[in-house]
Amino acid sequence: MSHSLSDKRFSLMRSTLHFIALALSGMALLWCSAPVVYGQTGPTLTSQQPPIRIAVEPAYQSVTHQGRELSQFSTRLMASVPLLRNLQAYVRASVAQSDANGLESVQGLDDVRLGASYARALSLGSLVMAADLSIPTGKRNLSAVEWRTSILASQNIYGFRVGGFGQGFNAEPRLTWAVPVRENVMLGIGAGYTYRGPYEPTEALQGAYDPGNEVEVFGGADVRVGQHHAISTDLSYTRFGSDTVEGEKRYEARYKLAGTVQYLFQRDFTTVRVVGQLQHWPESRIFVPNLGFGAEPIFEDNQVVPSEWLLRARGSSRVVEWMDLGVTLTGQRFEETVVQEEAVVGAVEVAPTFHLPGDVYLTPGVGYAIGDVERFEARIRTEVRL
Secondary structure (H helix, E strand, O other): OHHHHHHHHHHHHHHHHHHHHHHHHHHHHHHHOOOOOOOOOOOOOOOOOOOOEEEEEEEEEEEEEOOEEEEEEEEEEEEEEEEEOOEEEEEEEEEEEEEEOOOOOEEEEOOEEEEEEEEEEOOOOEEEEEEEEEEOOOOOOEOHHHHHHHHHHOOHHHOOOOOOOOOOOEEEEEEEEEEEEEOOEEEEEEEEEEEEOOEOOEOOOOOOEEOOOEEEEEEEEEEEEOOOEEEEEEEEEEEEOOEEEOOEEEEEOOEEEEEEEEEEEEEOOEEEEEEEEEEEOOOOEEOOOOOOOOOOOOOEOOOOOOOEEEEEEEEEEEEEOOEEEEEEEEEEEEOOOOOOOOEEEEEEEEEEEEEEOOOEEEEEEEEEEEEOOEEEEEEEEEEEEO
16 A cells, blocks of 8 residues: 555655656747846836746645545646736646545646736736637546545635646637726726637547637726725626536536635835635536546535635735745635535735745745635745746
């Protein structure tokens, strides 16, 4: 038993190193192809050339909930590169191993995400165009027991960094227009569309799983109060298509409403950010319970995705010349569903950032959550700015 566990850990370590090598190679090509062009000033545009950022962040998370124990070790690799004037590109990928008591361990790559955003000043306001692509490089065709572990790890209440693994090709274009209505007030509206391609998540599923596409509209306002304070609000409406297998409906959520209010204070090396958010899922239904485990297809007219309330406060300040200290407090409430009782969770994380020579930033973080879900998290982020 211990020998098998050691083999799994060695396999994960080897996959992680292979993944990091491939990702760094791709980032190097992206970096070398990026011309040195400096940004143009504008209403919402930067006047300085942003740095190239490359970061790697391994993390360990463990969760206890209603007698169930889950854990995950993951490594996330990210890079953002300025390509042209006001054009930014990024790449993000992860590798993870998820475990749950009494279930099979599942490990592998997540899908690689590529993205770009371009901001252009107009005669009135500014326009931001963004696009994200999800490349299906992650692990798919899981066994039935691996699929069950993956489903558990993907629940929002657990907060794992890698929820699922491989999915289909996704494309997400977004367009946002922002306009100043007063010297200190900015209004913005936008829309986005998400295409989700079919994929085969598990060997036990007969046919490809085809998730529904999404349409989102959103709007918001930013108000600056004096030199150091700002308040913003955002509202969004997302419409979902139905998920199908071989043309038969398996899941539908129809739509989601979300609202966010944020307060921001910035002065010298001190930043305080307070965010309140509600994600409301009025209805969500499954048509095949325990997907992929041989259950008979029956219709469940019940709520399966919990609406979520979130309140988060984060403060960071310069302690000494070579170190900043950040503290994050989070409170969450998940409403009751047919598959989950109501849950309230409170969490704290302490994360100092050390400024090392050569524009290297090292951020170890330790967090703990209590309440209906107990969660421990330890991470260490290494970022290089070029």
